[in-house]
Amino acid sequence: MSFYLKRFFVNKSTSLVSGKKLKCPFCEKLYGYETNLRAHIRQRHQGIRVPCPFCSRTFTRNNTVRRHIAREHKAELNLKAFEQSNHSMLDSVPQ
Ligand SMILES: [Zn+2]
Numbered sequence: 001m002s003f004y005l006k007r008f009f010v011n012k013s014t015s016l017v018s019g020k021k022l023k024c025p026f027c028e029k030l031y032g033y034e035t036n037l038r039a040h041i042r043q044r045h046q047g048i049r050v051p052c053p054f055c056s057r058t059f060t061r062n063n064t065v066r067r068h069i070a071r072e073h074k075a076e077l078n079l080k081a082f083e084q085s086n087h088s089m090l091d092s093v094p095q
């Protein structure tokens with residue numbers, strides 16, 4: 001009795017693992033349930049993407065962009081701030 005029950009559960013779980021999985025159309029992630037896949041797509045591939053002003057990368061959060069800029073574009077950030085302050089100084093100079 002318990003043998004059959006065990007076998008049933010084993011079969012069920014293996015068919016869940018090797019059976020039809022839903023593949024994300026944007027990346028290689030596999031999901032067993034459509035709701036999980038939808039949540040993943042919303043979080044990873046849709047949502048509001050914040051673009052980095054220095055490169056083509058996009059991020060899901062403002063904090064992530066700031067952290068990315070601080071880490072990867074420190075030089076550019078300083079240069080940009082310098083250029084901007086220079087421009088505003090030039091603009092304010094009367095002709
Ligand atoms: Zn994906």
Ligand SMILES: [Zn+2]
Pocket residue numbers: 052053054055056057068069072073
């Ligand atoms: Zn960047």
